[in-house]
Amino acid sequence: MAVQAVKAVLGAALSGAYIALVGRPGALEMVAMAGLVAPLILTLLAAVKAPLALLEQASLFLFAALIGYLAALTGGVHSPLLVWFALVPAEAALAGGRPAVLRAAGAAVVALIAVAALGALSLLPESRLALPAWPLYAASVLIAVVQAAFVAAASQDRQRASDAAAAEGAAMYRFLADNAMDLITRHSADGRIIYASPSALPLLGVAPESLAGLAPSALCHPDDLKAMQTAFMDAAYFGRPATAEVRLKKAGGAHVWAEIRCRPVPHADGTGSDIVAVTRDISERKAYERQLIEARDLSEEANRAKSRFLANMSHELRTPLNAIIGFSEVMMQEMFGRLGSPKYVEYSGLVHESGNHLLELINGILDMSKIEAGKFELSEEVFDLSAVAEASVRFVKLAAERSGVALKTAVSPQAATIFADKRAMKQILVNLLSNGVKFTPKGGDVTIYAGLDSKGIEIAVVDTGVGIPEKDLVRLGQPFEQVEGEHVRKKEGTGLGLSLVKALAAMHGGEAVIESTLGVGTTVRVRLPYAAVGEDGERMQPRDGKIVPFRAA
Amino acid sequence: MDAKSKTVLIVEDNELNMKLFHDLLDAHGYNILQTKDGMEALDIAREHRPDLILMDIQLPEVSGLEVTKWLKEDDTLKAIPVVAVTAFAMKGDEEVIRQGGCEAYISKPISVTSFLDTVRRFIG
Numbered sequence: 001m002a003v004q005a006v007k008a009v010l011g012a013a014l015s016g017a018y019i020a021l022v023g024r025p026g027a028l029e030m031v032a033m034a035g036l037v038a039p040l041i042l043t044l045l046a047a048v049k050a051p052l053a054l055l056e057q058a059s060l061f062l063f064a065a066l067i068g069y070l071a072a073l074t075g076g077v078h079s080p081l082l083v084w085f086a087l088v089p090a091e092a093a094l095a096g097g098r099p100a101v102l103r104a105a106g107a108a109v110v111a112l113i114a115v116a117a118l119g120a121l122s123l124l125p126e127s128r129l130a131l132p133a134w135p136l137y138a139a140s141v142l143i144a145v146v147q148a149a150f151v152a153a154a155s156q157d158r159q160r161a162s163d164a165a166a167a168e169g170a171a172m173y174r175f176l177a178d179n180a181m182d183l184i185t186r187h188s189a190d191g192r193i194i195y196a197s198p199s200a201l202p203l204l205g206v207a208p209e210s211l212a213g214l215a216p217s218a219l220c221h222p223d224d225l226k227a228m229q230t231a232f233m234d235a236a237y238f239g240r241p242a243t244a245e246v247r248l249k250k251a252g253g254a255h256v257w258a259e260i261r262c263r264p265v266p267h268a269d270g271t272g273s274d275i276v277a278v279t280r281d282i283s284e285r286k287a288y289e290r291q292l293i294e295a296r297d298l299s300e301e302a303n304r305a306k307s308r309f310l311a312n313m314s315h316e317l318r319t320p321l322n323a324i325i326g327f328s329e330v331m332m333q334e335m336f337g338r339l340g341s342p343k344y345v346e347y348s349g350l351v352h353e354s355g356n357h358l359l360e361l362i363n364g365i366l367d368m369s370k371i372e373a374g375k376f377e378l379s380e381e382v383f384d385l386s387a388v389a390e391a392s393v394r395f396v397k398l399a400a401e402r403s404g405v406a407l408k409t410a411v412s413p414q415a416a417t418i419f420a421d422k423r424a425m426k427q428i429l430v431n432l433l434s435n436g437v438k439f440t441p442k443g444g445d446v447t448i449y450a451g452l453d454s455k456g457i458e459i460a461v462v463d464t465g466v467g468i469p470e471k472d473l474v475r476l477g478q479p480f481e482q483v484e485g486e487h488v489r490k491k492e493g494t495g496l497g498l499s500l501v502k503a504l505a506a507m508h509g510g511e512a513v514i515e516s517t518l519g520v521g522t523t524v525r526v527r528l529p530y531a532a533v534g535e536d537g538e539r540m541q542p543r544d545g546k547i548v549p550f551r552a553a
Numbered sequence: 554m555d556a557k558s559k560t561v562l563i564v565e566d567n568e569l570n571m572k573l574f575h576d577l578l579d580a581h582g583y584n585i586l587q588t589k590d591g592m593e594a595l596d597i598a599r600e601h602r603p604d605l606i607l608m609d610i611q612l613p614e615v616s617g618l619e620v621t622k623w624l625k626e627d628d629t630l631k632a633i634p635v636v637a638v639t640a641f642a643m644k645g646d647e648e649v650i651r652q653g654g655c656e657a658y659i660s661k662p663i664s665v666t667s668f669l670d671t672v673r674r675f676i677g
Contacts, residue, residue: 311641315611318640322661323569329665330573335580359662 006154010147017143018070021136053100056092060104064088068111075127076119080140085112087144090151094158183258183279186265189236189272191216191229203258203281205251221247221255228260235262235275245282257286310369317362321355328352353398360430364496367427371503378421378507382533385418385425385459386411389448392429396437404442407433414452415459418531419539424504425459428512431497432461432524439522440465456510456529456541467518476514501526509543559676560584562603564594564620565638566612570661574607574638574668581669583676591615595623598630604676610639610650618653625654634675638663 067088071079085108092104118124177184177197183204184197192215196208204211211219216228224246234242241263247255259282264273331339331348339345370376389409400407418425429448436446444464451458468476476498498514505512505526516522530543561578565571566589578585586601588594591612598606606624610617617637625631637650640661647658659671 315640318661319567319570322640322663323567323573325662326570326573326577326665326668330577333665335665336576355662 006150010143010150014143017139021139022074057100057103060088060092060100061107063091064104064107064111067108068115071115072118072124073127076124077116079115079127080136082112082115083141083144087147087151090148094151094155180278181280183277185211185277185279187232187236187262187275187277189232189274191232191236191275193219194274203256203279204248219248221249223247231260231262232275232277235264235277236273239264239266239273245286248279256281257283306369307373310366314362314366317358321359321362325352325355325359328355350398361496364427364431364500368496368500368503371500371507376503376507378424380419380421380508382417382419382537382539383422383425384416385450386416388422388426389429389450392426392433393448395426395430396433399434400437400446403437403440405437405440406445407437408445408447410447411450412452414532415450415457417533417537418457418528419533420508420528420531421504424508428501428504428526429459429461431501432526435497435524436461436463436465436522439463444521452532455527457527457531459526459528460523461526462521462523464521467520467522468514468516469518470516473514473516498524558584559605560586560601560603561672561676562586562588562594562597562601562606564588564591564606564612564617565609566590567609570609577665577669578672581672583672589613591617591620594620598624598633599627602630603633605672606633606635607638607672608635608655610637610641618650618655621654636671636675638668 064085067081067084071081071084074081088108089101089105092101115124180197180199181202183199185193185200186195187193192213193211196211198208200206200208200211216232217225220228224244227244228246231242231244234240241261243262244260246258246260248258250256258279260277260279262275262277265276266273328348328351330336332345332352334345339348367376386409389411393407393409397407433446433448440446440463446461446463446465449458449460449462498512501524502512505528508528509530510526510528513525513527514522515525530539530541532540534540561583563571563574563578563585565574565587568589571587571589575585575587586597586603588597589612591614594606594608597603608617608621612620617639621635621637624633624635634656635654636657636659637653637655638659638661639646639650641650647660650658656675657671659668
């Protein structure tokens with residue numbers, strides 16, 4: 001921009017000299033002089049618009065054309081202004097690179113030839129110079145020399161500035177390379193090292209100079225060679241940045257996990273690319289990743305072991321239960337003749353009942369495991385809840401009679417038929433009833449209520465038992481958690497019952513809530529928002545979306 | 554009893570369960586062959602051609618599924634129905650057992666009534 005300003009000033013000086021020597025300029029000469037001052041306009045244009053190189057180029061062409069025009073007006077090949085043509089490429093040197101200089105010189109030559117051709121064809125007007133020739137030549141050369149001196153000085157300044165910038169850049173680059181924790185390397189397109197930064201020593205234990213000329217195969221673990229070569233290939237031949245995680249050989253034969261980020265560095269002459277790679281020690285991260293993978297494998301193995309154990313336990317428990325339940329059933333039926341005392345019939349019934357109770361427990365444990373593993377599937381249907389409630393009552397009737405607890409059911413007509421998993425509902429009711437019986441003293445009672453409200457079906461099992469302290473309520477419903485306290489410690493049970501109830505209710509899109517008052521009793525409400533069935537036998541509130549598998553906390 | 558002529562081969566390695574199945578079938582008039590060994594089961598089947606085979610799946614040497622496979626590969630034996638009686642009751646077990654060639658599946662512990670119903674379904 002400064003160059004353009006200098007040129008504009010020079011143009012103005014030249015115009016002034018022309019007016020002094022030739023006299024008042026004609027219309028064409030006015031145009032020419034305006035052209036000489038044009039760089040000023042260009043300077044202004046450049047201040048607001050982007051393609052500076054284009055403007056410079058245009059200004060140089062204009063400069064050559066004007067000199068030719070003025071030369072044509074002042075004697076053609078004899079004009080004292082011809083020496084000015086030499087300044088066109090000189091200015092170009094200041095403005096741009098070698099191609100700009102060549103183009104400017106070309107423009108000057110073309111203009112010179114045009115002036116000479118017009119002269120040879122006698123098409124030029126007579127010279128309008130008023131003074132004798134020699135002072136004119138002297139003045140013209142003087143001005144040209146002054147401008148040439150300007151150009152040379154500016155060019156020198158520019159060179160110096162560029163050298164200084166280059167030196168500063170190189171120093172900064174070396175500073176970065178020398179002090180970076182990461183290893184910085186430059187590779188030829190085939191991956192061989194051209195330069196390695198001093199970080200080679202801490203990272204690989206070798207002097208950076210000793211790496212020069214080494215190929216990737218000499219640098220990394222054989223198993224990782226492909227990854228490294230692929231990354232280099234991406235950078236060198238496809239011109240895109242690439243990353244590889246590889247094990248690099250250290251001095252002494254060990255390997256270090258490293259991440260190599262590489263990108264292409266195109267050659268200045270456009271004949272392909274080198275590769276610059278930044279290599280970082282990631283052994284800590286890799287060690288951490290390995291630990292995570294090991295931990296995951298371990299946990300998966302533990303989970304498989306748990307599944308195997310459950311399958312085996314189920315098998316081993318069912319085998320003797322088969323004999324217990326089977327033989328007691330044969331005895332109850334008196335298949336081979338009468339047992340004699342009715343007591344024996346009762347006892348065989350008790351054996352059979354206990355066997356079935358044990359079977360229920362085993363099934364409960366398996367169900368809980370399946371629910372926790374997300375493998376439990378509901379099979380929902382419309383069925384008679386009153387009948388299931390009665391069946392559940394029969395199931396715990398013997399136990400209730402033994403402890404002197406009355407069992408009642410109060411199922412409202414709107415809740416007599418519901419849509420749910422029948423087996424799950426029976427499991428919920430049996431678990432809640434037997435819990436109620438277990439914790440209710442003699443003379444108390446346990447009641448199943450079922451009704452319909454705006455939130456859907458609610459089934460409540462209410463006992464008049466010992467109750468549960470508030471601080472223990474929150475812990476209930478975790479598998480194998482039974483409230484510990486003097487008043488309940490003697491009770492049998494795994495704590496599985498309530499967690500199964502919660503899980504099964506949740507699988508139905510509902511919930512199970514416990515309320516309890518010490519000494520008054522406990523109520524467990526099971527809310528089933530999607531279980532209500534209308535008079536037409538259709539579900540009143542169909543459930544949208546997928547069932548979210550329940551996971552016990 | 555009307556089933557007198559029918560013969561059932563019980564393959565079962567647990568003595569108590571063998572006794573239970575034996576006594577139940579005996580009480581209902583079936584002839585009974587028994588073994589706790591899968592290989593022997595194959596020999597007995599060839600020699601006596603039972604009308605039904607009750608097959609425990611977990612056996613000491615070869616699994617009941619393996620024995621069933623051999624039975625079904627033998628043209629002279631494959632018409633004999635094989636009912637698996639097993640304590641494998643996990644989800645998916647029944648499917649595996651049916652794919653193994655068994656005609657029916659009874660899980661342990663059995664219900665006496667449905668056990669006898671299943672046997673009757675095959676050999677009256």
